[in-house]
Every structure is written in C-alpha cells, then in structure tokens.
Amino acid sequence: MTVLVLAAATVGFVAGAPAPERADLDEVFVPEELPSRQAADRIADTFGETTPALVLFDGRAPTDPDVLRAQARLADQVADPTPVEARSLAHAVEQATGQDPRQLSDEDLQAAAEEVTRRPQTAGLVGEEASLLVLGFPADADERAIVDATQAGLEGIDDDLAGLEVTASGPAHLTVDQRESGEGDLQVLMPLAGLVLLVVLYATFRRASDVGVCLATVFAATGLAYAALPWLGVPFSPLLFSVAPLIVGLGVDYVLHIVYAYQDEAATQRSAPAAMERAVHRVGRPVAFTVVTTCIGFGSFLASPIPQIQHWGALIGSGALAAFVLGFTLLPAAVGLRDREQTPEDRRPGWPGVIVDKLADGVGARPIGVLAGLAILTVAAGAGVASVDVAESVAQTDTTTPAERRLDRIEATVGTQASARVLVEGEAGDLREPLDELSQALADRPGVEALDSPTQRARAQTNGSLPAEDTYRELVAEGPPGELTADGITVIELRYDDGDPEAVFDAIRDTLETSPLEAQLTGSAVIREDSSGLILPNLVRSTGVALALVGVTLAAIHRSWRWTALAAAPLGLVLVWQFGAMGALGVDLNPVTGVTTAMVIGIGVDYTIHTTQATRRALAEGRSGAQAARAGLGEVGRPVLAATVTTTGAFLVLAVSNNPQVAQFGRVAAVVIASAFLASLTSVPALVTLFGPETDDDTSEADDPAAEPEARWRLHRVQCPACGASGALARPRSIAAVGEATCRACGGAVPVEGAGRPVPSAPEVGPFQRCLRCRARWSSDGRAGTGVELERCPRCGEADDLRRVQRVPWPSISRGRR
Structure with missing residues (x-):
C-alpha cells in the first residue's frame, strides 16, 4: 500500500508541475539589480531585442551587385516562416535609395553601395573581399529553430555565384x-x-x-x-x-x-x-x-x-x-x-x-x-x-566547436563583432552638442573600432559636419538618426577589439564619468564582466x-x-x-x-x-x-x-x-x-x-568504601521522575547517597536502585540479555554472572525482541535512548 501511495503521489506531483522554463548561463549568473542589466532591459523594452545570426559572404567584393542581391534574397527567404530584422549593405542601400536592390541596375546598385559604405551604420558589415548579413530573430526564438532557418536559407545560394562562399554563425549556433x-x-x-x-x-x-x-x-x-x-x-x-x-x-x-x-x-x-x-x-x-x-x-x-x-x-x-x-x-x-x-x-x-x-x-x-x-x-x-587561481567566468572552454571557428573567420574577415551599448538619458534631439562630444570622445578611446550614434549618422548625411540645430532635429525626427532614440533614451552602439575587453570597458567608463550626460555602459559582454x-x-x-x-x-x-x-x-x-x-x-x-x-x-x-x-x-x-x-x-x-x-x-x-x-x-x-x-x-x-570520556555524560568514577575497596562504580542512564531528563545525573558523593543521585537538569533526587543502580564495572560479565524494544539490558536477576535468562523484559514485558549477548560491562538494567 505504501508503494502504491508513493507512486500515485509522485505521478501527480510530476504531472501537475508547471511547464519548466529554461535559462542560459548569462541569465542565471546575473543579479537583476545590476545596473548594466537594468540598462539592457530598458533598451530591449524600448527598441526590442533580437538574437543575431551572422551570414558571411566571402570571396567577392562587398559592393558586387550579385552579392547584394543574394543578401536581399536570403533575408526574404529566412523571413518567410519567421519574421526577422535584416541588416546588411544591401539593406542600407534600400534604406538610402528607397528601392529594392534587386530592381536597380548593376551600375546604380554598385554606386549606391559604395556611397553607403562610408556611413557609420554599415561599420562591421564590409571587408575587402567579404560582406556580412545580420539576421535578427525574435529574442524568444528557439536556438535550434534559428540555426535550422538559417541553414535552410543558405542551401544553394552560392551555386550560381562563382568564387562566393557563404557560412553562418552567431550566438544561437554557438549555443547549439x-x-x-x-x-x-x-x-x-x-x-x-x-x-x-x-x-x-x-x-x-x-x-x-x-x-x-x-x-x-x-x-x-x-x-x-x-x-x-x-x-x-x-x-x-x-x-x-x-x-x-x-x-x-x-x-x-x-x-x-x-x-x-x-x-x-x-x-x-x-x-x-x-x-x-x-x-x-x-x-x-x-x-x-x-x-x-x-x-x-x-x-x-x-x-x-x-x-x-x-x-x-x-x-x-x-x-x-x-x-x-x-x-x-x-x-x-x-x-x-x-x-x-x-x-x-x-x-x-x-x-x-x-x-x-x-x-x-x-x-x-x-x-x-x-x-x-x-x-x-x-x-x-x-x-x-x-597556487589556486581564481577564474570568475564559467564560459571558458578549451574546446573549439565548428560555430566558434566560423565566428573567428567572420571576425578575421569583416572585423570584430564584439559590441556594446551606451544608454544615455534623454532624447537625441535635445542633446545635440553634448551627445556629439560624447560620441567623438568614445570613438577616440583605445580599442573602440566603430561607433554609431544619432550625431554620427547626422554627420554622415551632411558631409561630416554636425548640422545646425533645426536641421539636426529634422534628421532625428524623420531620418536614420531617429532610429537610435525613443521614449526618453538614446543609444550609442560600439564595436570594440575583444583582445582585452576589460581595459576597453574601463576606458569607456572613464569617459562616461567626465561627460555631463547621464549614461550607462551595457551589453552582454559588459553584463558578464560586471x-x-x-x-x-x-x-x-x-x-x-x-x-x-x-x-x-x-x-x-x-x-x-x-x-x-x-x-x-x-x-x-x-x-x-x-x-x-x-x-x-x-x-x-x-x-x-x-x-x-x-x-x-x-x-x-x-x-x-x-x-x-x-x-x-x-x-x-x-x-x-x-x-x-x-x-x-x-x-x-x-x-x-x-x-x-x-x-x-x-x-x-x-x-x-x-x-x-x-x-x-x-x-x-x-x-x-x-x-x-x-x-x-x-x-x-x-x-x-x-x-574521549569514559561515559557519555562525562561522569567520573568514585570508590565505594562499603563495597570492595578496589571496586570502581559507574552510574547508568536513568530518567528523572521530576523533569524527565535522561542521562544528566550527578554521581553519588558519599556512602549514604549510593541509593540516589542528583538530576543536573532540575536538581531533584533520583532513586537509582533496581533499574540504573550503581554496580561494579569490572570485570565484564556474561552472558546477558537485551530488550530490543525498550533497549533495557540485564544479567539474570540483576546480579552478575548467574546466567539465568528471563522470558520477558522486566521493564516493558516484551517477550519476542530479546537478544542474548556474550559480554557486558554493566550487568544491571539501564534505560537506553531510542
């Protein structure tokens, strides 16, 4: 019956459990009150959060019209079952011209691509003979689904383009x-x-x-x-x-x-x-x-x-x-x-x-x-x-997966993909000069390879100079600079050399401390480091x-x-x-x-x-x-x-x-x-x-002049009738007090005759009997060595659970602990 009840309870416990949630290492090791995490959560709530998949087009020039059309086609194929946010040189051309790159002639498409490559939002997307397509999947998308969707879109895409090799990697690929x-x-x-x-x-x-x-x-x-x-x-x-x-x-x-x-x-x-x-x-x-x-x-x-x-x-x-x-x-x-x-x-x-x-x-x-x-x-x-070293990260590994090798190739071809963000309090339209000064200062920090901010985008649209106040506000309200500001916050995006990220983060934080703006550095790598x-x-x-x-x-x-x-x-x-x-x-x-x-x-x-x-x-x-x-x-x-x-x-x-x-x-x-x-x-x-003490209650031995001069006396554990304490008894101090002891818990007198009375401790005698129910023990009728066995326990009356033992140090009945 017990087994059936336990089985039924277990099945009900497991079947009735809520659906389990999954968490990655970044989530479970990051306190919610961490400032960099709170800043990242604000950015995600305002602009949305995506999981990027990186697709490298290697072997042909980034402004090659066939490569640009392939990027647009691949983004559409992947976005068919799953909506994604695509970012590439082809999509930058589409944003600048207002036309689908596949509808432009080769000359117009290449000219537009060459002009767009000078803008900050395309930093990290182009190399000498390679370009990158970034597919932003929903943040709650399953990693395996992201990998499968990306791989399905890559099938056959480079068959008609001689010399072009297309590979994919990214956080989801690494996780899988x-x-x-x-x-x-x-x-x-x-x-x-x-x-x-x-x-x-x-x-x-x-x-x-x-x-x-x-x-x-x-x-x-x-x-x-x-x-x-x-x-x-x-x-x-x-x-x-x-x-x-x-x-x-x-x-x-x-x-x-x-x-x-x-x-x-x-x-x-x-x-x-x-x-x-x-x-x-x-x-x-x-x-x-x-x-x-x-x-x-x-x-x-x-x-x-x-x-x-x-x-x-x-x-x-x-x-x-x-x-x-x-x-x-x-x-x-x-x-x-x-x-x-x-x-x-x-x-x-x-x-x-x-x-x-x-x-x-x-x-x-x-x-x-x-x-x-x-x-x-x-x-x-x-x-x-x-000699024990402290390694604070849990993500270190000596093994290299295929996704890691592909990511290394992407970074070697088009530059590092290590990125961070700076959350600035306030709308970009109201922060023209201080935001531009901060952007310029961050761009000059060692280790910062590229920077994208509303003022940098505004400069790119006005031949490198910061536009006037009214023009700047119009660009922020209607143009690309406005994509980085909303709901009272502005975002500056950075790409940095990940050789020594801690030094880069320290340099960025030093710059933020000297700025009059209220800003917070964030990003996945920053959160991990913090x-x-x-x-x-x-x-x-x-x-x-x-x-x-x-x-x-x-x-x-x-x-x-x-x-x-x-x-x-x-x-x-x-x-x-x-x-x-x-x-x-x-x-x-x-x-x-x-x-x-x-x-x-x-x-x-x-x-x-x-x-x-x-x-x-x-x-x-x-x-x-x-x-x-x-x-x-x-x-x-x-x-x-x-x-x-x-x-x-x-x-x-x-x-x-x-x-x-x-x-x-x-x-x-x-x-x-x-x-x-x-x-x-x-x-x-x-x-x-x-x-160790000779007895559990640490009592000392005392000689009894009334008995044999050399006999050593011990006191068994008994229970105090006044307070119920067990084992906390003081030894009799004189011959007259041999028949009683003092309870250390309440100070009352405890009779020790019969069960628990003092008896000689040497020599050991036997055989003796022990009750396995109340744990009393005795030798015959209470006197040592007579060898007479009892049929019932003299304390509790138990007749079945009696054990015969050969040796015992004390032949009197004692009360044991259950």
Missing part, C-alpha cells in the same frame, strides 16, 4: 554546438557513472534486489528534486545538472545506512518487519540530523543575489529532503514486500567490513600516529592553497554562512561544546585538503568548481554526524573511549565507505569528460568526498580514543 557537444558527452558519461554505481553496490550487497531497491529509491529522490523545480519557480539551466551526483551521493548514503542497519537486525533471525522497525529506529535520528544540517546549510544559498546560487540551494535542499522521505518510506516498504514471507538473510560480511575493521585496528592502535599523519597532510595541502566579479564572492559568502549555520545546528544536536568542536574539525580538514588538491591538479576556483566547497556541507557533515552519533551511543553503553571509537567506527564505517566508493567512482567518470568544466568538477568532487570519508572516520575515532 556547445549543447550538442555537452549532451553527447554526458550521454556516454552518465550511463557509465550509473554502471560504476551499480557495480559497486552489487559488490557491496551481492544481491540484485538490494541493489535495485537502493537505486530505485535514490533515482526517484533525484527525479523528484528536479521535478520540484517548476513548483519552486526555478528555471532549468545546464549547471543545475552539475549537482546531480551530489544528490545521488546523499541518497546513497541514507539508504546504505538503512540497509546495513536492517541487515544487522536481521542477523538475530527476527521477522523482516521487526528488523526494519529496529533499523529505522536505530539510524533515523542521525540521518534526520544530517538532513537538517544539509537543508539549513544549502538553504542559506537562497539569500544570495546570484540566481544560480539560489537555484543550487533550492535543488540540493529538495534532493536531501526527498531522499530522506523516500529512504524511510519507499525503501522499508519495498524491502518488507520482498522479505514478507521469508527470514532475512545475514549478508553483513563483505569488503566494506574488512576494510573498516582494518581501519579501526589502525586508528585504535596508533591514534597519535593517525593524528600526526592528518596534520602533515593538512600542512602539505595548505602549502598548495596559494557579474563575474560577484559570483565567487557571493558563493564564498553563502558557503561561509552555511558553515556557520551548520555549526550552530551541530551545537544544538550535540549540546556539548567538545562534541561540537569534534564534529566540526573534519570539515576544516576537508576544506584545506580540497584547495590543496585544486592547486596540485591545476584546477581554477570558478563558480562550477566552487560548488564542491558547498559539498563539504552535504557530505562532510553527513559522515561526521553519523560517526559522532554512533560513538556517543557506544559511550552511553559504558564503554571506554577506545572501545566506543571502535564500536562507532564499526557501526557506521561500512555504509559510509560504500557510499564514498560509489559516489567517488561516479565523479571520477565525469573527470574524463571532454568538457574541461565537467572534468574539473569531477576531479575536485571526487577529492572532496574521499577527503570527507578520511577526515571523518579517522580524526573523530582517534580523538575519542585519546581524549
């Missing part, structure tokens, strides 16, 4: 090529990563049904996380898929803890429902803690002004929550269906157990050596942190806030500054190791690899909480620091190791991607996950072995 290249890469790598996950899980469980249940739960949780994005109003972008392995890693860790706990409980030969119930009770609390820390940590990303960082936070938080819900509903239900008519098999031995046992032996035998090795590794990694400097600082700030919130959460979980510091220590180690590995591998810190820093929150905290919680449970049972460290490592080591190997293997597959960003992300992510495992499962047990 990069998308197809990335999709082709991921179509191979993602199945390969899934195969690695499958192989490792099968080697872990050696049972196909266990692997199938785990993978079904994990992939269902990942799918639900992405299905939740439309509900949250988050548009899809390529970088959202970069954190999919992180969500899978979190889900694998959750389900492995449940499955391993189930196998442990199944070893007692109890029924499947009882074994799963005990397993859920055993791991539910630490897994819930990890989900809380993950959601709080990544939830802090929502405060960032960068949309992509907000989207990462929403997606990872949703994935962790979905993995937790399905892990504790779908997984138990599926396992219960599988084992409902048979006794679960004990499949605990395996390679994770062998490795963890050896690790526990090494940490327990040489804790000082382990800590010294971690310190040396941290110092060595810290030396490489300084926003790129905000990405990493915001990512670092968000990660810092996340770590701070996680620290507060750890303090609330452990309620002890020592345990909080112990749980936080591995995170610091992992951060240093990550940046040291990046320096050694030559990987830059950019917004993509910066996500791996946030992975420390999701994976590192997860491993640490499981380790500390298991260790504290062992300490609560009265074990020494060394015994508790080994017991805690033995309990959580197997699922954590299996989760580490599966997730690291998946990321290492991505490390061989042809896309350098994906490859860098895979390598760094694999280092982070392996580091989280090493730091959590070595530093915590080693520190507990050396400095």
